[in-house]
Amino acid sequence: MLWIKIIGCILIITSCTGMGWYFSSELKNRISDLRDLRKIIILLRGDIRYANTPLPEAVQALSVRQEGKYKVFLSEIAEKLNELGGKSFQSIWKETIDKKLDNTSLSKKDLEHLGQLGENLGYLDKDMQINTLDLYLSQIEEEIKELTRNVKEKTYLYNSLGVMGGIFITIIML
């Protein structure tokens, strides 16, 4: 009986610690995802500013240079844009975000902001595109700054909360 209790306690503490680690690593991954996104937006802005490249071509070129989840996201957008299948840029952009970026560590708010970017892309003149992308970049910058400022404390908090929470539950159950 005692053995079962001990094993149960170990399991609870390990899983709670695991959860703590998971949350702290999610936070770090979110920062890294946001940084990758910032890089993509800077490249897109460069392509539009330097070569006036239309969106399908620019997105396609970006997808070739990316790796992993963003590669799939960008190539799917480029493919759908090239189909000219009766959908607006905005709806293609939003649908692909929902479908292809749900496995990233980006928060709901991050995905919402990215979705809003699609509402203004392609609209009006080149200055408008640059300004829209600049505005979005400043939003990402702020988010990254905010997250990196608290990342140390938060990871420490998540890790220790995990361990402590596990011990706390074990004590109560005993």
Place this chain on the structure above:
Amino acid sequence: MEKKDELLKIFSLRLRTMLSKIEFDYEKLQEIRLRVNAPMLVIYDNEEYFLTTLSKLTKTDTDSYIISKNEIRETMEYISNYSLYAFEEEIKQGFITITGGHRVGITGKAVIEDNRIKSIKHISFINIRLSHQIKGCADKVIPYITNKDNNCFHTLIISPPRCGKTTLLRDVIRQLSDGSEKRPGLTIGVVDERSEIGACYMGIPQNELGIRTDVLDCCPKAKGMLMLIRSMSPRIIAVDEVGSGEDIDAIEYVMNCGCKLIATVHGNSIDDIRSKPILGKLVRERLFERYILLNNQGEVGHLEEIYDERGTRIY
């Protein structure tokens, strides 16, 4: 089939479906006109037709399909590849050239800044003019614009709009560049300001322009001609629709540095061109050695007359 798909892709889904049901000979299709709250018109084999709601072409406007504002908006989205900003300069001029070299004319409400057209908004009228590559249409012309030493004359193709001057120019370029058994090919530099000659897609010409042709796409003619001379050392420079003062200065430069020039211009006769203030100067100075006049009496691209530098008719 490919040409058909390529063209249909620019229309809104509804129009695309309707047009795909009609069996066109795309070589005879000349223009498609879309106007908000008006019937869709198709110019086919030199005749005007209405598109009906049942996807048929008729001569009368009863039961014709009326274009909505949303369809024009959707069509514009596809024409511009979801990126109107990438066509700012073209929109200022009133037309966009799309894949395949077709010209899409647009009008709506002009946005003016400092007395200049900044853009066009509320685009409500679209005219799609199809570009056709007719291989061999320059067969008659080639002997008149080349001499025994296999050199080409400075040539000006004069014609009113829709008479096939770009089509002729394209075939002249192809034939001179490829050469033949009797005539070796010549290196040609093409400045394709509106992407109509080569119909370049991502820098690669979609129309056949010959194996010795270098194309500078989307570049202003005046700057492009000088650039090509310096960079690609062509024997011939070819440009479409010359007219501005800058163009004429560049043409003079090209003619004086040993290159031959083939250009096209809007007009009805040599006198028309002679009376133009800037281009007329080159005609009066007899810088052009051949003038080719086209009209569309009978068929598009009908060769009317060819003159030499003195104005003597040689065809």
